[in-house]
Amino acid sequence: MKRTPNAAPRRPLLALLLAAALCPGLRAMELPLLDEGGVKATLTAEADALSREAPLLATLRLETPAAETPTLPDLRDRLRGFTLVEDFPEGRQEAADRAQTRWRLRLTPAPEGPWRILPMALTLRDRQTGATRQLATRAADFPPPPPLPAADGAPEVDLSPLWQPPTWRDLGLWALAAALVAGLAAALLPLLRRLRRALRERALSPEERARLELARLLAEGLPAQGRLKRFYYALTGVVRRYFERAHALRATRQTTEEFLAGLAQAPGVPQASKDALAAFLQAADRVKYAGAQATPAQAEASAQAAGALIEADAAVRAQRG
Numbered sequence: 443m444k445r446t447p448n449a450a451p452r453r454p455l456l457a458l459l460l461a462a463a464l465c466p467g468l469r470a471m472e473l474p475l476l477d478e479g480g481v482k483a484t485l486t487a488e489a490d491a492l493s494r495e496a497p498l499l500a501t502l503r504l505e506t507p508a509a510e511t512p513t514l515p516d517l518r519d520r521l522r523g524f525t526l527v528e529d530f531p532e533g534r535q536e537a538a539d540r541a542q543t544r545w546r547l548r549l550t551p552a553p554e555g556p557w558r559i560l561p562m563a564l565t566l567r568d569r570q571t572g573a574t575r576q577l578a579t580r581a582a583d584f585p586p587p588p589p590l591p592a593a594d595g596a597p598e599v600d601l602s603p604l605w606q607p608p609t610w611r612d613l614g615l616w617a618l619a620a621a622l623v624a625g626l627a628a629a630l631l632p633l634l635r636r637l638r639r640a641l642r643e644r645a646l647s648p649e650e651r652a653r654l655e656l657a658r659l660l661a662e663g664l665p666a667q668g669r670l671k672r673f674y675y676a677l678t679g680v681v682r683r684y685f686e687r688a689h690a691l692r693a694t695r696q697t698t699e700e701f702l703a704g705l706a707q708a709p710g711v712p713q714a715s716k717d718a719l720a721a722f723l724q725a726a727d728r729v730k731y732a733g734a735q736a737t738p739a740q741a742e743a744s745a746q747a748a749g750a751l752i753e754a755d756a757a758v759r760a761q762r763g
Contacts, residue, residue, distance in 0.1 A: 471500075473559065473582040481506050481566065483579055485547075485559065492557060492587035497527065498549040508541040510566040517547070523557035523584075525550040557584040648687035649756035655680045656749055665738035673741050674729045681722065681748050685711075688759060698723045710762075715755050722747055 471487035482505040487498055504512045518526045532544040551557060559582045567574045608616070643651050659680060664673035682701065685691050689710050696704065702720050705711060711719075726744065728734040736744075 471584070473584070475559065475579040475582055476564070476577060479575075479577055481512075481564065481577055483564065485582065487584075492551050492584055494551055494553055494587055494590075498524075498551060500547045500549060501532070502545040502547060504543045504564070506541055506543070506566060508536050508539045509569055510541075511569055512543055513565040513567070514545065515562050515564075517562075520560045520562045521549070521558075522560060523552045523555045525552070551587070555586055557586065558582065559584075648684055649752055649759075651687065652680055652684035652752045653749075655683070656745065656752075660745060665741035670736045670738075670741055671730055674726045674736070674744070677741075677744060677748055678723060678726045678730075681719070681751060684752050685719070685755070688755065698727050710759075711755065712758055715751065715758070718747075718751055718754070722751060 471490055473485040474483075475485060476483035482503075484503045485500055486503065487500040489496075489498060492498065502514075506512050517529055527548040527550055529545055529547045532546050534541055534543045536542075559579075561581050562579050564577045564579065565574055566577070643654065646654065656677075659673070659676050664670070664676070685705070689708055691701070691704060691708060702716075702723070705716055705719065708716075722744070729736045
């Protein structure tokens with residue numbers, strides 16, 4: 443079939459008509475206000491639907507004869523359901539004997555409608571003669587925005603806390619706090635260990651505690667280090683503490699003479715133990731106070747003598763019940 447010359451130009455026009463028919467939202471916000479007396483007024487919005495949360499930008503176009511200049515009334519009195527934020531002329535274009543004047547409008551929709559432009563009077567003045575005439579536009583309604591969702595009592599916003607990444611300052615403070623906690627733990631750990639050991643030792647019998655203290659003293663190896671006087675101070679302390687616990691004596695806060703005098707009056711200590719203890723303490727005092735020299739072998743013998751004193755007294759106490 444032979445194609446007609448005007449078949450091709452019809453296709454774009456048909457496509458535009460088809461798009462307008464299938465997409466009515468493209469023209470839903472174009473409101474014709476006037477079309478008479480050679481004047482045509484149209485309000486065109488940039489959005490295809492109203493929104494209760496966003497302003498509406500619109501353009502008011504007036505097509506008039508080129509010889510006439512249009513004047514708008516105060517648009518704030520002609521709007522319902524809107525607040526006019528600003529309006530300003532955008533310019534005038536002339537072609538042949540026609541002119542188009544545009545105004546830009548910024549409107550804030552109210553939460554509730556109706557959203558309408560009321561009729562208004564347009565004044566047109568002849569630019570040569572000064573004569574004026576008035577034309578009235580018709581009212582026009584904007585398509586309403588989508589309905590609000592039904593209230594069901596659920597929170598409208600997500601109340602869960604938002605996670606925010608820590609700042610470098612936060613990380614520095616956390617690192618400082620962790621270092622302080624670690625330092626405090628390192629300082630308290632030895633104290634806690636000593637406290638735990640002291641509580642555990644308090645549950646032992648006097649002879650068990652004395653054996654433990656004597657073994658701990660020997661493990662220090664003071665005689666091999668040449669610290670003999672320190673060793674004898676500690677050794678006599680172990681013996682005195684044993685007799686203080688075993689016989690309720692004041693041993694650790696007295697001099698040797700005071701302790702031996704009190705020991706002589708203690709009925710629970712055998713005389714043999716008293717004599718051996720007196721000889722042991724007097725020999726140790728010669729090293730501690732009189733400047734007598736002792737050897738590591740003598741120190742080891744003194745430790746054995748201290749252990750023998752403790753074991754002998756513990757055996758007598760066990761026989762007596």
